[in-house]
Amino acid sequence: MASTIVTFELGxxxxxxxxxxxxxxxxxxxxQLGFTATKExxxxxxxxxxxxxxxxxxxxxxxxxxEDVAGQRVTTLESITxxxxxxxxxxxxxxxxxxxxxxxxxxxxxxxxxxxxxDPAPSDDDIRQALTGNICRCTGYRPIVRAVQAxxxxxxxxxxxxxx
Amino acid sequence: MTVKSYFLPRxxxxxxxxxxxxxxxxxxxxxxTVAMPLINEGISLPEAVMGLRLAGLDRLDRTxxxxxxxxxxxxxxxxxxxxxxxxxxxxxxxxxxxxxNMGTVGGNLFTPPPGGDVAVAxxxxxxxxxxxGARGERVLPLGDFFTGFMTNELAADELLVEIQVPIRSEPxxxxxxxxxxxxxxxxxxxxVRIEWHEDRVADARxxxxxxxxxxxxxxxxxxxxxxxxxxxxxxAAAAVAATQGCEPFTDGIATxxxxxKMVSLFVGRALEQLAPGAGAEGR
Ligand SMILES: Cc1cc2nc3c(=O)[nH]c(=O)nc-3n(C[C@H](O)[C@H](O)[C@H](O)COP(=O)(O)OP(=O)(O)OC[C@H]3O[C@@H](n4cnc5c(N)ncnc54)[C@H](O)[C@@H]3O)c2cc1C
Numbered sequence: 001m002a003s004t005i006v007t008f009e010l011g012x013x014x015x016x017x018x019x020x021x022x023x024x025x026x027x028x029x030x031x032q033l034g035f036t037a038t039k040e041x042x043x044x045x046x047x048x049x050x051x052x053x054x055x056x057x058x059x060x061x062x063x064x065x066x067e068d069v070a071g072q073r074v075t076t077l078e079s080i081t082x083x084x085x086x087x088x089x090x091x092x093x094x095x096x097x098x099x100x101x102x103x104x105x106x107x108x109x110x111x112x113x114x115x116x117x118x119d120p121a122p123s124d125d126d127i128r129q130a131l132t133g134n135i136c137r138c139t140g141y142r143p144i145v146r147a148v149q150a151x152x153x154x155x156x157x158x159x160x161x162x163x164x
Numbered sequence: 165m166t167v168k169s170y171f172l173p174r175x176x177x178x179x180x181x182x183x184x185x186x187x188x189x190x191x192x193x194x195x196x197t198v199a200m201p202l203i204n205e206g207i208s209l210p211e212a213v214m215g216l217r218l219a220g221l222d223r224l225d226r227t228x229x230x231x232x233x234x235x236x237x238x239x240x241x242x243x244x245x246x247x248x249x250x251x252x253x254x255x256x257x258x259x260x261x262x263x264x265n266m267g268t269v270g271g272n273l274f275t276p277p278p279g280g281d282v283a284v285a286x287x288x289x290x291x292x293x294x295x296x297g298a299r300g301e302r303v304l305p306l307g308d309f310f311t312g313f314m315t316n317e318l319a320a321d322e323l324l325v326e327i328q329v330p331i332r333s334e335p336x337x338x339x340x341x342x343x344x345x346x347x348x349x350x351x352x353x354x355x356v357r358i359e360w361h362e363d364r365v366a367d368a369r370x371x372x373x374x375x376x377x378x379x380x381x382x383x384x385x386x387x388x389x390x391x392x393x394x395x396x397x398x399x400a401a402a403a404v405a406a407t408q409g410c411e412p413f414t415d416g417i418a419t420x421x422x423x424x425k426m427v428s429l430f431v432g433r434a435l436e437q438l439a440p441g442a443g444a445e446g447r
Contacts, residue, residue, distance in 0.1 A: 002169070021170035022203075022213060044201040045263055057240075058262040063200040067172055068217050111261065132347040133260020 008069045010035070011079030019066055026050045026061035029076060037077035037106040041135075048134030051107035052076050058114045060133075077106040080113060088158070089113055092151035093144070100138035107134050112148045120156055124149065167203070171214040176296065179219050179323060184298050188320040190214050194236045197259070197267040198275055221325055222268075233327040235270030239282065242269060248329055250336040250355065254285035257340040260347040270324045273306070276314050277374045278349040278417060281340055284373035287381060288336065288355035291329045297322035313377035334359055337434040340373075341426055343417060350374040351418045352426045356434045358394065363440065365389045370402070370431060375410040375423050382406040385431065394439045403432035 007016045010033070017032050026043075029035040029052070041049035043062045050062040053075035080087045086094070089109050099105045108131065115122055115130040122130070127148045128141075136144060171190075173179040183190060191210035193199040194217070202208035216236050224245055225232040231247045242255035243264065258281045259267060272282040273293070283306070291306045298321055306327075309317050318324060337356045342348035353373030359366045368389040370382040385402040392398035412423035436442060 020167075022167040024200075024204075043204040045197055045266075046201075048260070048262065051262055054265075057265045059265050060197075060262045062204065063196050063266060065170060065196070065200075065215060067170055068215060114261075129346065130261055133262050 004067065006066050006070050008066070008071060009073045011075060017066065022065040022067070024062055025052065025064045025066045025069055025074065028066045029061065029074075035076055035078050039103055039106060041103070041107075046133075046135070047104070048107040048111065048131075049104050051110045051134060053110060053114055056114065056117060058111045075110070075113075077109055080109075087113075088154045089116070089148070089151040092147040092154060096143045096147035096150060098139060098143040098147035099136070104134060104136045104138075108136065108144055112151065115148070116152055116155060120159075121152055122148070166209045166211055167213055169212045171212070172217065173214065173219050175220055176323070176325060179214065179216060180296065180298060180321075182214055183321055183323065186212050186214075192216065192323065194268040194271040195238065195266040197263050198271060198279075216268075216323075221270075226331070229331050231329045231331055233269050233329065235324045235326060236268045237270075239264035239267050239269065239272070242282065247331050248289065250285045250289060250338050250357070251282065251329070253338040254282045254340075254355070257281055257338070257346075257353075263347075269327060273309065273324065273327075274314075274316070277376065277378065277413070278351075278353075278415065280373050280379050281350060281353050284353045284371045284379045285338055285355045286327060286329065287371035287379045288338075288357045288369040289329050289332075290369065291327050293324055294326040294328070295319070295322045296325045301325070303328070307381065310378035316378075332357075335438050337437040339430050339434050341430050349415075349417050352412075352423055352430055354427075354430045354434045356431070356438060358389070358438050363393055365392055365394055365398075370406060370434075372406070372410055372427060372431075375412040375427055377411065380410060382409065382427075382431065384408045389435075394435060396439075399432055399435040399439065402435060403428045406431040 003018050005018050017028050029038045039049035041047035045060045045063045050060055051058050052061045055073050089112055111134055127145050171182050191213045193215050221234045221236040223234040226247055239255045239258055242251045287306050292303050293309050294303050340353045341351045352375055355371040357369040368386040370385050373379045385405040388402050388405050407424050407427050412420040414420045
């Protein structure tokens with residue numbers, strides 16, 4: 001079983017890993033790089049807890065051979081968490097009690113990040129549509145939708161302030 | 165994981181060469197949203213896999229009234245195009261955002277029922293498929309591609325490379341009925357296209373998903389509609405006739421009995437959307 005070397009960009013840094021054929025990005029992140037925010041849930045693409053962004057677009061890292069992202073830009077929760085404090089989405093999830101056990105949260109935050117990058121002012125319906133592939137068994141989703149809405153407002157206020 | 169080699173060809177010729185070299189033992193994968201779950205679960209244990217993600221087969225081209233869809237174009241690419249509105253509607257009703265970013269249009273033709281929601285639309289749109297092999301390419305109507313449950317016309321040394329869809333302005337209707345609003349397997353999927361000649365139906369396509377071994381056409385219902393004005397009686401007759409020839413099955417989503425009932429109901433509703441005065445032109 002010949003191992004290969006795969007290089008990709010992770011949170012603005014180039015990383016290089018030696019992998020067995022078709023190791024998933026999820027496994028590389030967690031088991032080889034120690035980036036454990038990305039969770040291992042169903043490994044069927046059905047729960048969203050492994051959601052990461054590839055070139056800014058959400059994908060399920062459990063279904064993605066790492067070879068497929070060679071040379072691409074991967075973003076995980078670690079990449080968007082500032083050195084000090086929290087990303088506005090993290091802050092909003094905390095303030096809105098948008099999690100209990102927290103297992104779905106990294107995936108929820110990443111897909112919400114992708115949504116706000118595409119559409120800084122989504123409607124509740126847009127948020128629900130975007131999040132349909134991410135399962136939460138604790139909250140009943142309402143606090144999550146509220147958190148994304150609140151983060152959108154906070155981020156547009158920030159942007160407004162910076163523009164001033 | 166038993167995979168000993170994973171190939172990522174950068175072109176179609178390279179992919180065909182690899183296929184020739186390794187034969188039917190080589191598992192082909194496009195977006196991986198069907199193949200990878202089976203591998204992760206240990207249900208599928210391939211030793212050699214070829215991924216098509218980098219093979220350059222994901223182009224969308226609009227030429228002479230035809231939308232040419234590269235086999236590995238993603239479901240998200242279907243959402244982003246406006247040449248064929250029904251394909252946008254079908255993609256919107258398929259899986260979730262992340263899965264649509266990975267899953268391909270070509271892969272959808274290989275997805276067993278109750279999957280294949282885009283394939284159902286393609287069938288109603290009179291799509292054709294191009295299969296390429298070492299001996300060259302051949303084009304066949306999508307209706308001839310499917311041969312049985314998880315079987316099709318693709319030979320072991322061939323790849324699906326393109327799907328062609330005629331761009332037409334006729335109104336279409338697409339309805340997927342599931343147990344949830346989104347990201348849910350179909351109880352039944354219905355795709356309808358009506359060709360009018362003045363105020364009469366000149367031709368009709370009614371394609372059904374999740375009620376047979378592969379996407380099928382309700383030909384008896386289609387025939388009944390021709391020559392009518394798509395009035396309430398014609399719609400009612402077609403809705404009943406649509407259950408003929410379908411082979412609904414029982415799974416965790418619905419029973420065969422329920423699926424059969426829903427075929428009539430949703431064929432009726434889809435036709436109503438297209439009836440004169442429904443105001444649903446060009447959906
Ligand atoms: C959570 C989840 C939800 C889903 N929901 C839906 C849904 O609502 N509706 C629906 O229809 N589907 C659904 N699917 C199934 C799937 O995502 C789609 O059918 C998708 O279009 C499959 O494409 P793919 O490229 O990922 O397939 P792959 O897994 O890459 O391919 C599957 C098989 O098809 C064959 N194949 C694919 N492309 C080619 C080619 N170009 N040439 C030769 N052979 C090829 C190969 O044998 C391959 O192993 C869902 C999947 C998941 C994980």
